[in-house]
Amino acid sequence: MPVMTYIEAISRGLWEEMERDESVFLLGEDIGTYGGAFKVTKGFLERFGENRVIDTVIAESAIVGAAIGAALVGLKPIAEMQFADFVTNAFTQLVNNAAKTFFRWNIPLPMVVRLPSGGKIHGGPFHSVNPEAWFFHVPGLKIVAPATPYDAKGLIKAAIRDPNPVLYIEHKFLYRNIRGDVPDIDYVLPIGSADVKRIGNDITLITYGSMLHWSLKAAERLYAEYGTEVEIVDLRTLMPLDKTTIFESVKKTGKVLIVHEDTVTGGIGAEISALINENLFEYLDAPIIRVGALDAPVPYSPPLEDYFLPDENKIYNALKILKEY
């Protein structure tokens, strides 16, 4: 099986869908000639032409709005935000148009917005955001956030084929730092399905995106030191949440740690914690713990960014508290 980086897997998935379906097209800033700020769409212009790989003006609201319009009449646009941070300029289009279209008009809206997100790249307060919680609260937007190359390819294909607006959150730190097996076949992963990335009976760790990788390391360390078996649930899709997989794991372990790179307050972890509390209170043997970034903008200077972001140590320490509880 070919081994690819996370970014190659995204490109591969996009490429295959464009080969497969002529109604799929790309629009965004510097995605054509330049191949995208991160080179996700390198070579796409040469293969698919200007009609399907559209270099737009700098206007995120127009990019997302136009994607909505094209999707309304049956095309399958994939809009790229150069950085997830700039999606704030398209807030009205996503929250008021995209999210409410099916509810009001019963018209499918098959569109994807790609959001290169996350920190640890020294991008500072405007190039590092984890945007998921802004949209998680909005009924009508699906959100996926793959953590591995395999999931990245399977989920970009799923997002493109889904008849609803899907926000595809791709973590910039993973782009070239994570490699993995990616089958050279046309596989599509279901949206709304989590994946157990490590099996264990003692503690459930629920995570997604970049934090999967630090979580795996922390879990191995805890196992090596204490023999504690952590089960890691990689959400992969944030909206809709895979409650079945989450609940099954929590029933088994009775202890829960939720980890995300996004800031803690009002994050995805808060919702998951509430769900477990409402449904599985009697199964719990310890308070649910959340690990995430500090409630602040992402700072620029490396020592501050390191302090701000969750990491292997912070996850390990939280696991230890749960183990000892």
Place this chain on the structure above:
Amino acid sequence: MQTSSIYLQNLTDKDYLKLYYFMSLMRQFENSILNLYRQGRIVGGVYSGMGNEATAIGSAFALDSNDYLFPMHRDSGAHFVKGQNLRTMMLQYLGRADSPTKGRDGSGHYADPILRIYGNISHLGAMIPVAAGVALAIKYRNEKSVVLNYIGEGGSNVGDFHEALAFSSVLKLPLILIIENNQYAYSTPVYKQTIARQFSDRAIGYGIPGVTIDGTDVLEVYSVCKEAVERARRGKGPSIIESVTMRMQGHAAYDDAWYVPKSELEKWRQKDPIERYESLLFDKKILNESIKNEILNKINSEIQDALNFALNAPLPKPSEDLFKVFLEKD
């Protein structure tokens, strides 16, 4: 804006040399920032203002100390003209503990209320409405200050541009917006950002003056900006100035700009803003080899001092205090 050349008559020889000093300083500063990036000492995005010296310096030179500056990412020299010192800028770019943002943000993203400099955020166009708000406060308090803000030709397509100009033109706010048309927005050439003849024509839609100038000619930039500044001061409202230049480096330090034809760069190199101005000053006998060396030596030692100072300054030590997002009343 044909009357602008009268403003040149008021420039003294000292002013002419100041313009030269600041342009050369800006170039040297940009060079040292690029070096620091290449040495891995500055992390993240580093954007060069090479080619933009006449625009940044000439425009900021038209301001008084009570005026407000809202610079963009290729306007480092404007900070210096407005009174910012090199050490502070170096600390800020290097993310040091004693920088204006204490390491919480980098590059020109700081504010200095005393010097009346308010740096940009990354979101293009986002500062134009904010600059309009400062202009509103000036009018509200019946003050005589003006606000100078910049935007790239690419950034001028962001919706905020339109909203801010619609807003300030109707209220006749003292705002001057310079569109820095440097031919490329990241990899995208100007003809893919507009099919209009020129960006300054947008002014027609707002009923305000709009003019296109040679952004490599510091005296033209200065005099046209000065006229717009004086107009704004008299309560006549905003102006747009499109300053035509070339981005002589990649979009950011990691970008080698392979998509820019060499011949295009070569053509613009003939119009290097500093060389152009230098030969003019030689012709006017304001500058000679010995004054030139004196100025360049002064710049070198100032840069060296700032580098030594900032590189030896500590990085921030994380603490809860540094992450406060609210001001607590005591």
